[in-house]
Amino acid sequence: MKIALISTGEEILTGDIVDTNSAWLAELLSDAGFKLSWHVTVGDAMEELVDAFELASQRSDVCIVNGGLGPTTDDLSAEAAAQWKHEGLKELSVWIAKLEDFYASRNRVMPESNRKQAHIPESGEMVDNPVGTACGFKVSHNQCDLYFTPGVPFEFKTMVKDQILPALVAEQHESMPQLKRWLTFGLSESLLADWLDPIELPQGAVLGYRSSMPTIEIKLRVPASCADSDVKALEKAISNRLDPFVFSTGKQRMAQRVQALMLERGVTLSTAESCTGGMVADWLISEAGSSAYFQRGYVTYSNQAKQDDLGVPKEIITEHGAVSIPVVEAMAEGARDKAQTDFALATSGIAGPQGGSDDKPVGTVAFALATPDGVFSQMLVLPNRGRTLVRKVSTAVALDMLRRYLTNQPIFTQYSGSKILYQGQ
Numbered sequence: 001m002k003i004a005l006i007s008t009g010e011e012i013l014t015g016d017i018v019d020t021n022s023a024w025l026a027e028l029l030s031d032a033g034f035k036l037s038w039h040v041t042v043g044d045a046m047e048e049l050v051d052a053f054e055l056a057s058q059r060s061d062v063c064i065v066n067g068g069l070g071p072t073t074d075d076l077s078a079e080a081a082a083q084w085k086h087e088g089l090k091e092l093s094v095w096i097a098k099l100e101d102f103y104a105s106r107n108r109v110m111p112e113s114n115r116k117q118a119h120i121p122e123s124g125e126m127v128d129n130p131v132g133t134a135c136g137f138k139v140s141h142n143q144c145d146l147y148f149t150p151g152v153p154f155e156f157k158t159m160v161k162d163q164i165l166p167a168l169v170a171e172q173h174e175s176m177p178q179l180k181r182w183l184t185f186g187l188s189e190s191l192l193a194d195w196l197d198p199i200e201l202p203q204g205a206v207l208g209y210r211s212s213m214p215t216i217e218i219k220l221r222v223p224a225s226c227a228d229s230d231v232k233a234l235e236k237a238i239s240n241r242l243d244p245f246v247f248s249t250g251k252q253r254m255a256q257r258v259q260a261l262m263l264e265r266g267v268t269l270s271t272a273e274s275c276t277g278g279m280v281a282d283w284l285i286s287e288a289g290s291s292a293y294f295q296r297g298y299v300t301y302s303n304q305a306k307q308d309d310l311g312v313p314k315e316i317i318t319e320h321g322a323v324s325i326p327v328v329e330a331m332a333e334g335a336r337d338k339a340q341t342d343f344a345l346a347t348s349g350i351a352g353p354q355g356g357s358d359d360k361p362v363g364t365v366a367f368a369l370a371t372p373d374g375v376f377s378q379m380l381v382l383p384n385r386g387r388t389l390v391r392k393v394s395t396a397v398a399l400d401m402l403r404r405y406l407t408n409q410p411i412f413t414q415y416s417g418s419k420i421l422y423q424g425q
Helices: 020-031 046-059 077-084 093-104 112-118 153-171 189-196 228-242 254-265 279-285 303-310 314-320 325-339 387-406
Strands: 003-008 036-042 062-066 089-091 119-121 125-127 136-141 144-149 178-185 206-212 215-222 246-248 269-273 294-299 343-349 364-371 374-381 419-424
Touching (some): 003 020, 003 046, 020 036, 020 153, 036 046, 046 062, 046 144, 062 153, 077 089, 077 136, 077 144, 089 093, 093 112, 112 119, 125 144, 125 153, 144 153, 178 228, 189 206, 189 215, 189 228, 246 254, 269 279, 269 325, 279 387, 294 303, 303 325, 325 343, 374 387
Parallel strands (some): 003 036, 269 294, 269 343
Antiparallel strands (some): 089 119, 125 136, 136 144, 178 246, 206 215, 343 364, 374 419
């Protein structure tokens, strides 16, 4: 099945907004066993839209059109679809009623401009939008089905997951391939390829890599014709080579994996952060249910804050510097003691672009994990790829230390491209 995507909107072409919908759709389709074969972005111009619809219908079995269903004059998708089909527009009374109920529930009168969102081509079939005011629809031409969806990400994703994807699955007559995935942290793409390329793959199987700093995802797509025993043997071979760098064999983020492990054990966590500036805590509390184990986060950016909030002795900072093993260990112990938690993570480093020295260049970061078994610490010089990436990688290193401890694996992360200055307990 050849699937196309048409993204609409001048704001995408001018760079005013980033088209996240297309990336999300491509991944969703890939995970479901489909492939996005063609994608084009078109501005808010009638002629260009009509041309794009015609080209997509000639090249594809299915096309998803995203955007242009709003109430304003520059929202042209429905009108362009009708012009392309050489027909008029019809007003859906059921959608008008829904819009009126929507505004009445908010003690408001529906603006007249919203009637436009109930207009679809005469040959169109309504595609419900349960979370928005723009009515989706489907038209067919040249043996291609075109699904028209709103550009609002939440509305678009809801409609695709609940209605369009199930329709595609029902229309797909061939058996779908199996998809296996591994999310890794600590290794480069080139090193992963060196480890995995020698593994012999069944005919038709494809192994792919996707870097999403600071993690790398490995996807194995196996044709449906491959025997289950062969797939399991292949999975085992790949997993054995990747351990202990795999933190998920699904789509769990690092923080989700840590949360699952913490909840399984019924233990608690606090954080003490300097260079990461609260990013470790942010990743953790972004996951629903984190309050069951995450107790408190300290952002102690200055030396004085480290002393006042965590009880780090002034003489340790003076003697070793804020970015040092003694200081980061004292931060972790201080957080664990003050928050009365089972574990504590601490970071202190030089994120840049200034502040580095010959002994401690930009990217130097000290980490500590305080546990019931003692404090584990390490100092790395991470690749200097900008302040944000240093902080993101540092956050992942800290969480990975905790993950490794909880899964009885070697605690210290061998992050690719980093220089190890110290690792120990």
